[in-house]
Amino acid sequence: MRILQVIHDFLPHHAAGSELYTFYLAKELQKRHSVYVMFTEVDHAKAQYHYRRSSYQGLPFYEVVHNHRYRRFEDTYADVRMDRVFSRILDEVRPDVVHLQHLLNHSLGYIAIAKQRGIPVVFTLHDYWLSCFNGGQRIRPDLAVCDQIEVGHCADCARRFGGGAYLASTLASKVLGFGARGNGRSLLDRLASARVDAPNNFVRLDRFNLGGEPRPVLIAHPPARVEFVLDAPAGTRLDFAVAMAPSTFAKPGGGVTFEIHGPDGLLWSRSLNPKAVAEDRRWVEDGVALPAGRSGNLTLSLVTRSHPTADNQHCTAGWAGLRLAEPAAAVQERLAPAKALFRSVERFLSTESEAKRAARVERRLERVRAACLDVDLFLAPSPFLRRKMVEFGLPAGKVVESDYGMRADLLQPFRRKPSDVVRFGYIGSLVPHKGVHVLVEAFRRASLNGASGRAVLKVHGNPSWFPDYAGRLRAAASGAPIEFLGEFDNQGAAEIFAGLDVLVVPSVWWENAPITIHEAILTGTPVIASNLGGMADFVRHGENGLLFRAGDAEDLARQIAWVVEDPSRLEALRQPVVPMKTMAQDATDMEQRYLELLGAPAVSGPATAGALLEGKARR
Numbered sequence: 332m333r334i335l336q337v338i339h340d341f342l343p344h345h346a347a348g349s350e351l352y353t354f355y356l357a358k359e360l361q362k363r364h365s366v367y368v369m370f371t372e373v374d375h376a377k378a379q380y381h382y383r384r385s386s387y388q389g390l391p392f393y394e395v396v397h398n399h400r401y402r403r404f405e406d407t408y409a410d411v412r413m414d415r416v417f418s419r420i421l422d423e424v425r426p427d428v429v430h431l432q433h434l435l436n437h438s439l440g441y442i443a444i445a446k447q448r449g450i451p452v453v454f455t456l457h458d459y460w461l462s463c464f465n466g467g468q469r470i471r472p473d474l475a476v477c478d479q480i481e482v483g484h485c486a487d488c489a490r491r492f493g494g495g496a497y498l499a500s501t502l503a504s505k506v507l508g509f510g511a512r513g514n515g516r517s518l519l520d521r522l523a524s525a526r527v528d529a530p531n532n533f534v535r536l537d538r539f540n541l542g543g544e545p546r547p548v549l550i551a552h553p554p555a556r557v558e559f560v561l562d563a564p565a566g567t568r569l570d571f572a573v574a575m576a577p578s579t580f581a582k583p584g585g586g587v588t589f590e591i592h593g594p595d596g597l598l599w600s601r602s603l604n605p606k607a608v609a610e611d612r613r614w615v616e617d618g619v620a621l622p623a624g625r626s627g628n629l630t631l632s633l634v635t636r637s638h639p640t641a642d643n644q645h646c647t648a649g650w651a652g653l654r655l656a657e658p659a660a661a662v663q664e665r666l667a668p669a670k671a672l673f674r675s676v677e678r679f680l681s682t683e684s685e686a687k688r689a690a691r692v693e694r695r696l697e698r699v700r701a702a703c704l705d706v707d708l709f710l711a712p713s714p715f716l717r718r719k720m721v722e723f724g725l726p727a728g729k730v731v732e733s734d735y736g737m738r739a740d741l742l743q744p745f746r747r748k749p750s751d752v753v754r755f756g757y758i759g760s761l762v763p764h765k766g767v768h769v770l771v772e773a774f775r776r777a778s779l780n781g782a783s784g785r786a787v788l789k790v791h792g793n794p795s796w797f798p799d800y801a802g803r804l805r806a807a808a809s810g811a812p813i814e815f816l817g818e819f820d821n822q823g824a825a826e827i828f829a830g831l832d833v834l835v836v837p838s839v840w841w842e843n844a845p846i847t848i849h850e851a852i853l854t855g856t857p858v859i860a861s862n863l864g865g866m867a868d869f870v871r872h873g874e875n876g877l878l879f880r881a882g883d884a885e886d887l888a889r890q891i892a893w894v895v896e897d898p899s900r901l902e903a904l905r906q907p908v909v910p911m912k913t914m915a916q917d918a919t920d921m922e923q924r925y926l927e928l929l930g931a932p933a934v935s936g937p938a939t940a941g942a943l944l945e946g947k948a949r950r
Contacts, residue, residue: 332364332925335426337417339435341370341394342387343618347760348735348846349457351821353432355738357390359918366390367424369417371397371436380412382420385572385616393420397436404489404691407464409698414440426450428925431706435460435467439702446705451928453921454703455710456730458843461699462723464488464692468764468840474882476840476863480696480723486688518559518569518653519547529555539574539614539651548574548649553587553635560630561655565623568656569631574614575603576647587648590634593622603648614651621655700724707928712844713865719841735844736917742825742853747832753786753898755859755891756831758847761792761801766837766861766882771804773837773887775811777895780888786812786895788835791827793818828854832901833894836860836870839882844869851876853911857904859890869909876904 338353357366367390374381374396382395395416401407417438421429429445431454445452460467462480465488469477477484518525519536527534533552538545551557573589586604590597599619621629635648700723703709709730711717721727755774759765767790774788790813794801805815819827828834834851836842841864848869851858858876860866870876877893879886894900 332427332922332929333425334360334364334366334428334430334925335369335420335424336366336430336432337369337434337437337441338432339371339437341368341372341392344372346818346821349433351846352457352735354387354390355914356736356918356921358388359736359914360921361390362918363922367426368392369395369420371395373398380416382416383616384423385614387617393423399436404688405695408434408439408695410438411440413438414444417441418444421445421448421450427929428453430455430921433457433460433467439698442702442705451707451925452705453708453710453924453928454706456712456716456720456843459716459719459723459841461703461720461725462696464695466764470764470840474763474839476881482689482692482696483685485692486685489688489692516655518561518655519549521559522549522557524560526558527555528558531555537649539576539649546572546651548651549633549653550576550647550649551633551635553637553648555635556632558630558632560628561621563621563623563629563631563655567621567623568618569621569653570616570618570656571653572614572616572651573601573603574649574651576649586637588636589648589650590632590636591619592632592634594630595622598622616652618656708924713868715841715864715868716843733917733920734912735846735849736912736914737846737849737853738914739853739911741822742828742850745825745854746829747854748829750830750832752784753895753901754789754830754832755786755835756789756791756827756833757835757837758791758827759836759845760796761790761794761804762797763800764838764840766839767792767804768800768807769839769882769884769887770835770837771807771811771813772884773891774813775807776884776888777891778811780892783812786891788813789831790815791817791819824850825854828856831856832898834858835887835891836866837881837887838863838866840864842866849911852909855905857894857901859887859894871909874904875906875909 334357336353336357338349340347341350342354353368357368360366368387370392372394375398377396379396379398379400382393384391384393386392395413397413413436417440421444427450429441429450429452431441431452434441442452458467459469463469463477464485471477471484471488522536529551531552533550534555534557535550537548537550539548540546549557569591575587586602588600588602591599598621599617601615601617603615621631623629633650633653703725706729709720709725710733711720711730712733712735714732717730717732721730757767757770759767761767770788771790774786777786788808788811790804792801792815794815794817801815808815828850834847834856836845836848836858838845838861842861844865848858848860848866850856852869852875858870860870860876860878861881862878863881867878870878872878877890879890
């Protein structure tokens with residue numbers, strides 16, 4: 332089968348639960364099928380709706396530039412320009428199935444376009460976006476949960492979208508350079524000061540056509556080493572592409588290995604040999620986090636070398652892009668004036684009446700419900716989310732409860748490290764709706780009431796995305812045994828959980844089926860969670876964890892104190908209770924669903940899936 336997965340954000344720049352799930356599912360399906368991912372990314376250096384094709388860890392993807400600029404409210408859910416991009420990608424991929432993981436920054440029009448082409452549509456409900464355009468979280472700006480859809484409240488949230496906001500963002504972008512990714516420094520501008528070691532002297536600037544876009548490229552015929560000395564503060568990222576000129580493919584030659592070296596050794600490596608290996612593309616786009624420069628400077632070497640047995644007499648290889656992206660914290664600081672101007676101009680230009688905004692919200696709800704009638708199958712990872720979305724108006728017969736598959740192998744072997752104190756942990760985004768402020772306040776209270784010296788709180792999350800909120804958390808944590816440890820690669824989740832005794836999930840919105848709770852259950856780590864949404868579906872009070880009243884720091888402090896008073900109580904809370912599904916099982920289940928929607932009979936093993944589809948096509 333050829334499968335197209337559509338999601339709002341994707342790795343490596345975004346690694347929350349839905350992105351990780353989509354990646355692992357796609358990689359598992361890729362073992363037997365051709366899988367592609369379409370997603371959006373902010374890049375203010377490019378025009379909105381520009382897209383490129385590349386791959387991430389061998390998974391081909393289409394990245395569409397979406398800078399969150401909406402000419403009108405309707406563009407937030409039914410954007411005809413995104414529809415055109417989707418149609419072009421369908422022409423290229425020719426999928427048998429379209430699996431929508433999320434439509435934020437995409438368009439409801441995708442559903443009708445796929446159906447017109449006879450392509451089945453599966454939709455995984457990761458949150459409540461269909462019923463709530465405000466990030467799909469069903470909460471208000473004051474963090475109050477929207478238990479029922481009240482159009483008046485929705486209209487107030489809609490103030491952020493439309494003509495006024497569009498004009499304001501345009502002004503901020505053009506006048507103050509609003510935006511981050513893609514606006515960094517180019518290494519190609521520094522070539523004159525670089526140290527070049529190339530025996531054949533074939534290092535020069537040129538242009539390659541990559542993904543339909545002419546791009547400047549540093550040609551470095553192997554063997555070659557181009558060394559730069561850079562000012563690279565912590566958090567700097569190098570974005571680039573490695574490429575081979577297509578004009579040389581008909582001539583003899585072999586593969587090329589591209590490498591990036593820092594002062595402590597190899598940072599990145601990739602080999603391309605599109606002449607000999609059909610699956611190799613002639614270019615691959617990627618990025619790498621750079622170590623901080625010592626004494627303010629970093630020596631960075633770009634190396635191209637031939638495969639040991641290759642004859643590269645007729646092989647032109649090069650580096651494209653080569654842009655240094657600023658650390659996120661520096662970007663946020665630099666853009667503070669632009670954001671202030673954005674908000675001021677937006678308030679001035681947003682003169683639409685509340686009644687008109689309410690009417691727009693009503694039309695959105697009507698269009699969503701109508702579009703969803705053409706979806707063949709909805710998948711809801713938690714019972715709570717299924718109930719809420721059926722209550723919203725999705726056809727109950729099409730909404731199947733199906734929990735996430737998990738990469739259990741990433742958490743094995745697992746052995747918890749011993750500790751003299753109880754280690755509480757938070758893992759996730761540092762944003763208000765995740766309720767981290769509730770946890771910090773609760774832990775301070777618990778520390779003042781006798782837990783001090785007997786417990787520690789470890790907060791894992793990226794502080795650069797919402798630096799103001801992260802700053803308030805640090806200020807509130809002052810004097811308490813609370814450690815802010817930044818984010819980590821999901822591949823290292825086992826090591827993180829080995830250093831925790833309790834996971835706390837303090838969200839103030841209806842979480843769906845948090846991946847972190849699944850990981851905690853797989854590692855026998857008790858969970859303290861808010862008594863909301865899918866959290867309460869997976870955490871059973873007194874069985875595999877504890878529940879507290881969402882947003883209530885005093886109640887959470889009591890649960891923390893109860894554990895600290897007698898840590899042996901944790902042993903009784905290490906029971907799984909909720910069975911976990913492996914990613915391999917999930918992919919097999921998904922494959923059977925796809926086949927049923929395509930009219931092929933269910934099969935006991937995946938090996939015959941391709942043959943069934945080929946036979947169906949011949950008929």
